[in-house]
Amino acid sequence: xxxxxxxxxxxxxxxxxxxxxGEDLGRYSERKLSARKIDIIKGARxxxxxxxxxxxxxxxxxxxxxxxxxxxxxxxxxxxxxxxxKERGRVLVNExxxxxxxxxxxxxxxxxxxPAGNAGEFYPPTAQHGLREAVVAAKNIEATITGRAxxxxxFKTLGQLATxxxxxxxxxxxxxxxxxxxxxxxxRTVYLxxxxxLSKKLxxxxxxxxxxxxxxxxxxxxxxxxxxxxxxxxxRVRARTNLPSVEQTSEAAAALN
Ligand SMILES: Cc1cc2nc3c(=O)[nH]c(=O)nc-3n(C[C@H](O)[C@H](O)[C@H](O)COP(=O)(O)OP(=O)(O)OC[C@H]3O[C@@H](n4cnc5c(N)ncnc54)[C@H](O)[C@@H]3O)c2cc1C
Numbered sequence: 001x002x003x004x005x006x007x008x009x010x011x012x013x014x015x016x017x018x019x020x021x022g023e024d025l026g027r028y029s030e031r032k033l034s035a036r037k038i039d040i041i042k043g044a045r046x047x048x049x050x051x052x053x054x055x056x057x058x059x060x061x062x063x064x065x066x067x068x069x070x071x072x073x074x075x076x077x078x079x080x081x082x083x084x085x086k087e088r089g090r091v092l093v094n095e096x097x098x099x100x101x102x103x104x105x106x107x108x109x110x111x112x113x114x115p116a117g118n119a120g121e122f123y124p125p126t127a128q129h130g131l132r133e134a135v136v137a138a139k140n141i142e143a144t145i146t147g148r149a150x151x152x153x154x155f156k157t158l159g160q161l162a163t164x165x166x167x168x169x170x171x172x173x174x175x176x177x178x179x180x181x182x183x184x185x186x187x188r189t190v191y192l193x194x195x196x197x198l199s200k201k202l203x204x205x206x207x208x209x210x211x212x213x214x215x216x217x218x219x220x221x222x223x224x225x226x227x228x229x230x231x232x233x234x235x236r237v238r239a240r241t242n243l244p245s246v247e248q249t250s251e252a253a254a255a256l257n
Contacts, residue, residue, distance in 0.1 A: 009039040009062055011046055011054075018170065020160050021177075025170040028179050032164055046071075073125060079111050087113035087122060095152035097137040106141060108133035114153055129155060161187040 010017065010033065016026035017033075017040060030040050044056040046067075054062045075089040084102050085092035090113035091099055097114065099105040108114075109130035114123045123129045136153045143150050159173030161183065169184030171177070178186060188208065195201050211217065 003037075007039070008037075009041055009064075011041050011044060011056060013043065013045045013057075015042060017042070018162060021162065021170050021172045025172065025177055025179060029162075029164050029170055032168055036166070073110060075111060090122075090125075095154075096140050096150040097133060097153055098140065098150075106137045108137040117154075123153075123155065124157070128158060161190060163187050 016023055016030060018026045018029050021029075034040060041056070041060070044058045044060065046054055046069075047057045048055045049064075049067050052063060052065065054064050054067060056062070079086070079089060079091060082091060082105075084099050084105065091105075091107040091111055092113045093107050093115075094100055095115055097106050097108055097112065099107055110125040112133065114129070114133060115121070116123045123133070132155050133153055136151055140150045142148075159171060161169065161171040161173070163169045163184055167181055167184050168179075169181075169187045170179050171183040171186050173186070192201055192205055192208070195204060207217075
């Protein structure tokens with residue numbers, strides 16, 4: 001494919017992209033992406049997509065066979081059936097992460113609307129908050145059983161990091177703002193540290209370091225064991241969903257032929 005055959009457009013409803021990181025870093029990201037010939041279309045929303053054309057709220061039509069949707073996370077439908085208070089589909093909890101009016105029901109993470117200090121404000125649905133809410137919820141469940149005092153959930157967002165590609169990032173951490181290679185390195189380090197197990201951390205760290213020097217490796221090594229693992233997993237999914245087995249599918253295909 002030639003570069004001039006590719007068009008990438010970013011559609012954003014606000015005045016600048018990445019509003020969570022503030023205007024300076026948002027504008028910086030726009031400049032970087034525009035320099036890479038990415039069109040940044042602001043002040044418009046995606047109104048519809050019919051598989052070949054994206055229509056924006058301002059009437060602009062863009063022909064596209066690939067649409068990547070990144071706007072928001074929908075609450076799991078299982079929550080809808082719960083008979084309790086909700087806030088934009090999320091289970092409304094009190095500061096102790098308990099659901100008022102439903103004895104023994106607790107919620108944490110993306111499914112929970114956790115009040116954040118000021119009335120009407122809620123903590124954002126991110127892993128940073130979810131992980132800590134889970135710990136407080138677990139301790140409060142234990143405290144309820146053992147008759148101890150409950151602990152309210154309070155947390156100050158540590159910061160936000162984003163990568164905008166080509167070894168460039170933007171970050172707002174502990175009130176300080178970073179951009180460029182330093183922010184990208186910070187972003188990588190944070191995610192590396194979050195990987196479970198030291199051996200995994202080291203493997204990924206060496207892999208990333210080699211990629212920096214020699215470029216990214218695009219081939220992947222798949223062993224017989226990996227294939228067997230996939231076959232076993234597929235068999236389990238088929239058994240759960242009553243899908244026809246591989247043999248039944250092959251027999252049906254043979255009969256058709
Ligand atoms: C593309 C993307 C990027 C993100 N980037 C960041 C980031 O950089 N930093 C950050 O902090 N956060 C980020 N987040 C948000 C973060 O992933 C979530 O806040 C976090 O995963 C929420 O954790 P959770 O345990 O509440 O929910 P989930 O991680 O969604 O876990 C819910 C689990 O419940 C399971 N489940 C669903 N229905 C049922 C059922 N009926 N029975 C049993 N199990 C069920 C699901 O399979 C899933 O495993 C990102 C999210 C997305 C989508």
